Structures are given as C-alpha cells and as structure tokens.
Amino acid sequence: MSTLHVLSHSPFTDSRLGSCLRLCGAQDAVLLCGDATYALQAGSAPFQALQAKALDVFVLAEDAQARGLSLPDWAKSVDYPGFVQLSIDHDKVNTWL
C-alpha cells in the first residue's frame, strides 16, 4: 500500500513536513504545493531532510514557479492533471490540512 502525502504549509513555521518525513513509508510519495514548496529552498534544513529521505518528491509546478524556486533533480514537477494522476496511482492520499 502506498500513500501520497500532500503538504501545503511552509516547513519553516510548522512541523508538518518533519512529522510527515518521520512517518513516511518506503512506498510513499510527497507532493509539495503552496508554501510547502519552500522546502525546496536549496541549502535549507527541510531541503536536506527531503533529500536525505530519498522518497519520490513531487512539486506543483505553478507554486514553485511563483516563488522563484528551482527544482533539484530529485524532485519532479507536476501540473494539476499530474496531481490527479498521482492521487489515482497511490492507494490513498493523506492531505496534511
């Protein structure tokens, strides 16, 4: 069973990303949208934590673009249809509201 974890809060103000990475299974994937895309800020602690976990990391393209973030090679950019496809490809979606 695989879970897609959807995050939308900034990792700098809040513990969602940290807890998510701690509880993520090996089959799971993370989708970053909204302020959660700030986790891709190169050199930051959340960036390193994501990289170290070596999960599938997806990023909503327009949110990263709006924030001027460049994507590392381990993160895959998706659009909204891609978001929907990911939701289907995983057994369940856990949105960290």
Place this chain on the structure above:
Amino acid sequence: MNTLTVGARTLELDKDGYLVDLNAWSVEVASALASAEELELTDEHWEILELLRGFYQEFQLSPATRPLIKYTALKLGPEKGNSLHLNRLFKGTPAKLAAKLAGLPRPTNCL
C-alpha cells in the same frame, strides 16, 4: 423564536425544539416538553432522562443511538440497554427524543 411556557416561566427553544439553556431544565420542564410530544412520562422514562443528564455531565455531549444503548446497558443492565426498550419508550428515536426531554442539545452525530 420557539418558546415553551412552564407555569410562569417562558423558556427559549432552538429551531428543533431543544432547550437552549441546559440549566433551565427541571422535572416540570421535562413534563411540558413531553406533553408537546404527546408522551406520558413514566418511571421508565425518568430513569433514562436522569441517565442522559449524567452522560452529558460526564462527557459534555449528547449521545447518538448506539452510545446511548451502550451506556444504558452499562448503568442499568442489558434488559434496559437495548434498542427495543429505548425505541418503545421514545417513539423509535431514543437519541433525539430522550435528549430533547432531558434538556440536552440535539445529538450532533445522529442524522
């Protein structure tokens, strides 16, 4: 606004006929609410109403049907804590009607 007149008092009711102020409840109020529902309260009803008041005191919420049955069984034994007994007493909707007569808010988890 819905109201209920009991003796000289006029009490406020919500849109579903539940007492707005939990503390305004009394035996007379329960009887008045019951007669509005065309129900004659017997000792068997009263013991459930008392039980519900206790439930609310303890858990700060009105029980849905299943927890009401469980709690009744726990406190009064299985011959009273079953759906047959409670449905018979409260016209088939024990969670809603008994909560109303006990002066509790409408059970929120009971559609």
Place this chain on the structure above:
Amino acid sequence: MSRSLLVISRQAPWSGPSAREALDVVLAGGAFDLPIGLLFLDDGVFQLATAQDAKALQQKDVTANLQALSLFGIDEVFACSHSLAERGLSPPDNAQPLSSEQISQMIDRYDQVMTL
C-alpha cells in the same frame, strides 16, 4: 465491508476548531459503525493532558468528549511516542503510545487517512 478510516489529530485543543473537527469526524464515523482509528500527533497529544478546564474560555470540553470514545465504539486510540517525548509528556492512560515505525505501518494498514 466499510472502508477503515484513520483520523490524525495534530493540533492543540483550545487554539482553533481543528481538534473539535477531528473528534466530530471520529464520533460520526463511530455512530455509523465505521472501523475507525484516532491518532494524536504533534501538538495533538496535548489533547490528552489531564485536568484541563476551558470553561473560562467558553469552549466545549473536548477532553470530556474524548472519554466517550469507547461508548461510540472507538477503541483504537493512539498517541505518537515521539510527540509525547518531545513535549515532556508521559504516556497517557487513554491512548496507546506508538513508535514512528508503528505509526508508519498503521497508516499503511488503514484504507483512508485524514489529517487535521
């Protein structure tokens, strides 16, 4: 067979509607006989603290409501050990502490997960 639901409650009890909402989902699910689990994570573990009293805040008592869970048929109540330790809380008697590894497996096991 209905699908099982794990509700993860991760906000402190009195700061906003989130703790209340998580509990309402759980109680409603219980009333409909859904196989349901409740996990307290992050600040959510503060909901389990004893001797809370929010009367002066004029809020409904979430912690009293939690005591009713087993009457609503909800016996799967867990707390994250890591979150408890982080906050200096000892294991509560009303929720079973789980390690991160166990939580990970549990998320896997449930059909649906909702984090509030």
